[in-house]
Amino acid sequence: xxxxxxxxxxxxxxxxxxxxxxxxxxxxxxxxxxxxxxxxxxxxxxxxxxxxxxxxxxxxxxxxxxxxxxxxxxxxxxxxxxxxxxxxxxxxxxxxxxxxxxxxxxxxxxxxxxxxxxxxxxxxxxxxxxxxxxxxxxxxxxxxxxxxxxxxxxxxxxxxxxxxxxxxxxxxxxxxxxxxxxxxxxxxxxxxxxxxxxxxxxxxxxxxxxxxxxxxxxxxxxxxxxxxxxxxxxxxxxxxxxxxxxxxxxxxxxxxxxxxxxxxxxxxxxxxxxxxxxxxxxxxxxxxxxxxxxxxxxxxxxxxxxxxxxxxxxxxxxxxxxxxxxxxxxxxxxxxxxxxxxxxxxxxxxxxxxxxxxxxxxxxxxxxxxxxxxxxxxxxxxxxxxxxxxxxxxxxxxxxxxxxxxxxxxxxxxxxxxxxxxxxxxxxxxxxxxxxxxxxxxxxxxxxxxxxxxxxxxxxxxxxxxxxxxxxxxxxxxxxxxxxxxxxxxxxxxxxxxxxxxxxxxxxxxxxxxxxxxxxxxxxxxxxxxxxxxxxxxxxxxxxxxxxxxxxxxxxxxxxxxxxxxxxxxxxxxxxxxxxxxxxxxxxxxxxxxxxxxxxxxxxxxxxxx
Amino acid sequence: xxxxxxxxxxxxxxxxxxxxxxxxxxxxxxxxxxxxxxxxxxxxxxxxxxxxxxxxxxxxxxxxxxxxxxxxxxxxxxxxxxxxxxxxxxxxxxxxxxxxxxxxxxxxxxxxxxxxxxxxxxxxxxxxxxxxxxxxxxxxxxxxxxxxxxxxxxxxxxxxxxxxxxxxxxxxxxxxxxxxxxxxxxxxxxxxxxxxxxxxxxxxxxxxxxxxxxxxxxxxxxxxxxxxxxxxxxxxxxxxxxxxxxxxxxxxxxxxxxxxxxxxxxxxxxxxxxxxxxxxxxxxxxxxxxxxxxxxxxxxxxx
Numbered sequence: 001x002x003x004x005x006x007x008x009x010x011x012x013x014x015x016x017x018x019x020x021x022x023x024x025x026x027x028x029x030x031x032x033x034x035x036x037x038x039x040x041x042x043x044x045x046x047x048x049x050x051x052x053x054x055x056x057x058x059x060x061x062x063x064x065x066x067x068x069x070x071x072x073x074x075x076x077x078x079x080x081x082x083x084x085x086x087x088x089x090x091x092x093x094x095x096x097x098x099x100x101x102x103x104x105x106x107x108x109x110x111x112x113x114x115x116x117x118x119x120x121x122x123x124x125x126x127x128x129x130x131x132x133x134x135x136x137x138x139x140x141x142x143x144x145x146x147x148x149x150x151x152x153x154x155x156x157x158x159x160x161x162x163x164x165x166x167x168x169x170x171x172x173x174x175x176x177x178x179x180x181x182x183x184x185x186x187x188x189x190x191x192x193x194x195x196x197x198x199x200x201x202x203x204x205x206x207x208x209x210x211x212x213x214x215x216x217x218x219x220x221x222x223x224x225x226x227x228x229x230x231x232x233x234x235x236x237x238x239x240x241x242x243x244x245x246x247x248x249x250x251x252x253x254x255x256x257x258x259x260x261x262x263x264x265x266x267x268x269x270x271x272x273x274x275x276x277x278x279x280x281x282x283x284x285x286x287x288x289x290x291x292x293x294x295x296x297x298x299x300x301x302x303x304x305x306x307x308x309x310x311x312x313x314x315x316x317x318x319x320x321x322x323x324x325x326x327x328x329x330x331x332x333x334x335x336x337x338x339x340x341x342x343x344x345x346x347x348x349x350x351x352x353x354x355x356x357x358x359x360x361x362x363x364x365x366x367x368x369x370x371x372x373x374x375x376x377x378x379x380x381x382x383x384x385x386x387x388x389x390x391x392x393x394x395x396x397x398x399x400x401x402x403x404x405x406x407x408x409x410x411x412x413x414x415x416x417x418x419x420x421x422x423x424x425x426x427x428x429x430x431x432x433x434x435x436x437x438x439x440x441x442x443x444x445x446x447x448x449x450x451x452x453x454x455x456x457x458x459x460x461x462x463x464x465x466x467x468x469x470x471x472x473x474x475x476x477x478x479x480x481x482x483x484x485x486x487x488x489x490x491x492x493x494x495x496x497x498x499x500x501x502x503x504x505x506x507x508x509x510x511x512x513x514x515x516x517x518x519x520x521x522x523x524x525x526x527x528x529x530x531x532x533x534x535x536x537x538x539x540x541x542x543x544x545x546x547x548x549x550x551x552x553x554x555x556x557x558x559x560x561x562x563x564x565x566x567x568x569x570x571x572x573x574x575x576x577x578x579x580x581x582x583x584x585x586x587x588x589x590x591x592x593x594x595x596x597x598x599x600x601x602x603x604x605x606x607x608x609x610x
Numbered sequence: 611x612x613x614x615x616x617x618x619x620x621x622x623x624x625x626x627x628x629x630x631x632x633x634x635x636x637x638x639x640x641x642x643x644x645x646x647x648x649x650x651x652x653x654x655x656x657x658x659x660x661x662x663x664x665x666x667x668x669x670x671x672x673x674x675x676x677x678x679x680x681x682x683x684x685x686x687x688x689x690x691x692x693x694x695x696x697x698x699x700x701x702x703x704x705x706x707x708x709x710x711x712x713x714x715x716x717x718x719x720x721x722x723x724x725x726x727x728x729x730x731x732x733x734x735x736x737x738x739x740x741x742x743x744x745x746x747x748x749x750x751x752x753x754x755x756x757x758x759x760x761x762x763x764x765x766x767x768x769x770x771x772x773x774x775x776x777x778x779x780x781x782x783x784x785x786x787x788x789x790x791x792x793x794x795x796x797x798x799x800x801x802x803x804x805x806x807x808x809x810x811x812x813x814x815x816x817x818x819x820x821x822x823x824x825x826x827x828x829x830x831x832x833x834x835x836x837x838x839x840x841x842x843x844x845x846x847x848x849x850x851x852x853x854x855x856x857x858x859x860x861x862x863x864x865x866x867x868x869x870x871x872x873x874x875x876x877x878x879x880x881x882x883x884x885x886x887x888x889x890x891x892x893x894x895x896x897x898x899x900x901x902x903x904x905x906x907x908x909x910x911x912x913x
Contacts, residue, residue, distance in 0.1 A: 313668045333713045365753045365906050372749035376742030387723035464761040472701040481680030496660035502725045516731020524739035
């Protein structure tokens with residue numbers, strides 16, 4: 001048994017994750033008080049505050065402990081507390097179901113982690129990170145491969161990588177909104193910490209296929225995540241699916257980094273890892289913002305179904321503005337932060353392609369292009385989310401009666417919205433810090449590497465004039481936009497804009513029933529991706545009598561392929577085997593005594609062999 | 611100064627390019643057609659008219675034209691036309707240009723949804739559909755070009771004077787994407803106002819007067835930028851670096867001529883093919899994607 005001293009680790013990687021956790025948890029915690037007020041009893045609000053504190057504390061522990069055993073303990077506290085927060089709304093049956101799926105999936109993940117850690121312990125004889133790191137150098141390749149796969153499944157479950165994402169769209173939307181924002185913004189990021197800490201830092205990238213495998217999984221995750229998000233009409237579930245997509249983008253950076261470490265391209269490895277970390281902090285910020293915004297909508301309108309919303313921009317102008325900022329940064333629009341990290345990740349692929357040979361170039365190219373497709377679909381998804389929720393006419397009474405939320409809920413969102421801009425504009429400075437983090441995590445010497453020209457201009461490719469300057473772009477956009485406005489004003493000095501009805505082809509009274517719905521908006525995508533979504537329709541005639549059909553019910557659904565073809569068969573198998581196992585447990589005490597006796601006998605016989 | 615010059619060049623020429631294309635199209639169809647300067651007349655007319663704004667519209671609708679024009683103008687400044695003493699050519703590369711154009715599109719699509727009209731929603735949904743499916747082909751083309759030149763910098767691309775198979779294929783993929791992005795046949799039709807077929811026109815249906823003028827101008831600008839990028843790959847030319855008057859004159863003539871050549875190809879293509887159904891457009895962009903893959907493979911093979 002190795003020594004078990006409780007020391008905390010504060011290397012750059014830990015500090016980075018500490019920052020990410022705090023930057024989202026702080027506004028979410030401030031937000032929570034007015035969000036919960038009026039929704040629950042005061043005892044329950046106190047409980048929520050305690051759980052929140054423990055939850056944040058456990059996450060802080062996860063990223064700072066320096067010992068595998070304590071890591072598992074912190075990891076488990078984090079999972080359990082977040083489970084309680086998912087089922088916080090116990091009045092809904094859906095919460096209980098979501099919690100069930102979550103706790104089962106997260107424990108499957110933990111089981112894989114324990115297996116990986118036990119193999120590591122077998123070689124190191126210690127639980128300490130550094131001791132394991134030293135011992136791992138002598139570990140045979142086969143064992144390393146197994147450990148990597150176990151870690152990938154274990155952390156992939158927490159990260160929501162496809163096909164292990166199944167719990168995420170259930171659990172995240174069901175929690176109260178500030179918890180959703182922490183879970184999506186931060187908690188699933190601890191899986192990235194795990195991969196970087198245990199695979200890159202401790203285990204060391206052993207084979208080339210590790211990075212490639214992670215890259216392929218990441219690409220599939222991001223595509224699948226965004227396609228599902230596009231189909232979704234529950235705003236929080238849409239955001240949860242979009243988290244699957246963004247975790248994919250983050251892991252693209254990490255996977256690319258691993259790929260380049262193995263190819264012995266340190267410059268690119270550090271660059272791609274830093275790009276992944278950049279997207280990580282960006283996603284934490286804007287997804288935190290979007291979930292808080294969705295919480296405001298839910299609080300004000302009482303529904304999460306965007307088909308029942310609409311026109312909220314007039315009722316809650318500030319929330320709408322803040323949600324728009326979040327939607328713009330997640331759609332990678334300049335000059336916000338999502339744009340910078342997506343650009344950096346794409347550059348990672350493009351630059352990488354110059355330094356590898358043959359088919360690998362094509363592989364990287366296709367990954368880059370699928371990332372671009374993801375970006376395009378994400379823009380469509382968030383146009384839908386914002387447009388249908390906030391624009392046009394209210395589609396129901398819920399939306400008509402919505403009012404702007406309290407200032408205490410808006411201030412944390414303003415804070416996050418300002419950060420999306422800061423992280424977009426200060427790209428050079430932030431990338432410089434992240435490069436240090438990436439360098440220390442991967443053990444690569446970063447002296448002599450430069451990724452920016454000066455404090456304003458990024459320049460990822462030494463010797464080539466590939467530049468990106470978000471401050472310049474923002475300035476030019478602002479100047480030209482206002483120039484356009486001034487010219488417009490000069491011509492329109494008379495204020496001659498008349499307000500009238502929307503063009504309705506000569507009919508009268510255009511109502512909210514005429515406007516485009518979320519389902520209609522995503523229909524072209526549903527048809528184009530029908531090979532994957534397998535949409536089907538349900539029609540039903542509602543009859544008053546045999547002769548008179550009163551109305552038609554028409555529903556359109558998509559098939560969740562992973563649930564139907566992977567999880568359902570596995571579940572069926574589990575239940576079937578459980579049923580057959582029941583035969584050896586008939587309730588007879590004599591039989592049980594016999595089992596104990598047989599077990600004892602076997603142990604006595606075989607024990608000396610171990 | 612250089613910045614103003616470049617802005618003036620783009621704003622001045624881009625409506626003419628559109629006028630020229632429709633003139634050629636009309637002549638090919640044995641019609642006399644409108645004057646090549648008609649787009650200028652249209653802009654002037656729209657600018658002098660008052661506008662009608664829907665009562666359902668929010669500030670998004672009112673703000674959009676300015677965001678759209680600003681994104682189109684910013685994109686036109688990133689293109690290396692006159693590079694000496696232009697500080698902005700290094701503000702972004704090819705990828706940044708694509709993202710900036712996406713900013714304008716994002717707002718335009720939101721404005722389409724804003725007025726609660728089903729036309730607007732239809733246009734918005736289709737615009738996003740087409741543009742997100744165009745994205746892979748576009749990036750593959752850029753990827754092939756970057757493999758060839760070793761960089762995504764527009765300045766470096768513009769300074770190369772070689773032509774190869776991979777570049778020609780990449781330019782063709784880019785050309786197909788451009789047809790989709792500039793709402794041309796076979797993907798969209800700028801001339802129609804038939805409810806069920808229009809995409810771009812449906813999205814901006816509620817705009818009138820000065821705001822419409824700004825949006826139209828942005829569309830012209832975007833078209834010219836994309837044509838310029840294709841022309842820069844097929845007909846390589848050094849960016850403006852001339853010192854005396856004759857040199858600058860010839861440079862300008864060649865700069866315009868090659869953009870007009872692309873315009874000529876577009877107009878011939880537009881009169882000779884029929885518009886596709888919306889879901890056939892996905893196949894069309896799939897074809898562009900395959901061209902992109904071919905371009906990348908050519909670039910890997912070094913041709």
